[in-house]
Amino acid sequence: MSCDCAVAAAVFVVIILSGSHAVTSGARVGGMMIRQPSSSSVLMFTEAPSFRNGAECAADVRVDIAMTLDANYLRGTMAAVLSILQHTACPESVAFHFLTAEAADDHGLAAALRASFPFLDLRTYRFDPSRVRGRISRSVRQELDQPLNYARVYLADTLPPDVRRVTYLDSDVIVVDDIRTLASVDLAGHVVAAPEYCHANFSNYFTDAFWSNPALNGTFRGRRPCYFNTGVMVMDVDKWRAGGYTRRVEEWMAVQKQRRIYHLGSLPPFLLVFAGHIRAVDHRWNQHGLGGDNVEGRCRGLHPGPISLLHWSGKGKPWLRLDARRPCSVDYLWAPYDLYRHSSPVIEEW
Numbered sequence: 001m002s003c004d005c006a007v008a009a010a011v012f013v014v015i016i017l018s019g020s021h022a023v024t025s026g027a028r029v030g031g032m033m034i035r036q037p038s039s040s041s042v043l044m045f046t047e048a049p050s051f052r053n054g055a056e057c058a059a060d061v062r063v064d065i066a067m068t069l070d071a072n073y074l075r076g077t078m079a080a081v082l083s084i085l086q087h088t089a090c091p092e093s094v095a096f097h098f099l100t101a102e103a104a105d106d107h108g109l110a111a112a113l114r115a116s117f118p119f120l121d122l123r124t125y126r127f128d129p130s131r132v133r134g135r136i137s138r139s140v141r142q143e144l145d146q147p148l149n150y151a152r153v154y155l156a157d158t159l160p161p162d163v164r165r166v167t168y169l170d171s172d173v174i175v176v177d178d179i180r181t182l183a184s185v186d187l188a189g190h191v192v193a194a195p196e197y198c199h200a201n202f203s204n205y206f207t208d209a210f211w212s213n214p215a216l217n218g219t220f221r222g223r224r225p226c227y228f229n230t231g232v233m234v235m236d237v238d239k240w241r242a243g244g245y246t247r248r249v250e251e252w253m254a255v256q257k258q259r260r261i262y263h264l265g266s267l268p269p270f271l272l273v274f275a276g277h278i279r280a281v282d283h284r285w286n287q288h289g290l291g292g293d294n295v296e297g298r299c300r301g302l303h304p305g306p307i308s309l310l311h312w313s314g315k316g317k318p319w320l321r322l323d324a325r326r327p328c329s330v331d332y333l334w335a336p337y338d339l340y341r342h343s344s345p346v347i348e349e350w
Helices: 003-016 071-087 109-116 147-158 179-183 214-220 237-243 245-259 267-274 318-323 329-333
Strands: 027-029 032-035 063-069 094-100 121-126 165-169 173-175 192-194 232-236 309-311 346-349
Touching (some): 063 071, 063 147, 071 318, 094 109, 094 147, 147 232, 179 232
Parallel strands (some): 063 165, 094 121
Antiparallel strands (some): 027 032
């Protein structure tokens, strides 16, 4: 199925769905507080269909996907995994690597994933929040300040040596194309590949203190820096390790603690290290910004052109807006992948 047809199909399917969706944790939406009925994570989600490889799938080819695993985004993670498996010709060849702040056991979020995807090649890794807690500076949105949001910086230090290339995805994405196409992109010697957006106002991502200091902004000398979204990246793990890129990102985080050179969480230090030095990927692989801005999360429409991946970056998340019965039109593209057991949320006036 082409990506355009997949999106159209998603619109059709959601018309059939009915009922309210409960959230995975209490959340304020507008003037209301929505809280979940009490139940364990394992019982919250239905079991997904099983997916099998097509005849063209090579037995020795594996696609490694890395994501974080967090209680507040578990519902999004479930939907993202389902979309990946549903739209690839080789679902049994996809290995998922989840970084979680939970203890590395089977009694929580990982157990919920295994219950919904019993045939999934799933591996979990403990990410110690203390590793970054002292390096994080306050940003424009509290969610961006969570230690797990910085776990992507430490992928190369966390994944086992046999993972030499990995595709990192945020939990608020839906993939409507074969993930193998993105995962196998030619990196052409680069460490990171991602869609980049050179029309964006790059200067807005850094403060006046940064741009007025040649010792700082000189880092961009000799390159043409463009914005890219770190929620969808292909990484050469071997090159990352060899080049010491974790340390390079951490160095800019240390500068931020002293001088306040940016406002947006884990994104700017990636830009400082990689902007202008990444392998550009077709924009269809990150239709980002569907969650609106980082302050109000207002509705946004789709950008023109073909779509392979939908990304609800920004404040608004589709499961919360659907639960509040205040969805944006793009949220109906997410709904068919929702594995939550539909029940009535408790809505309270805030």
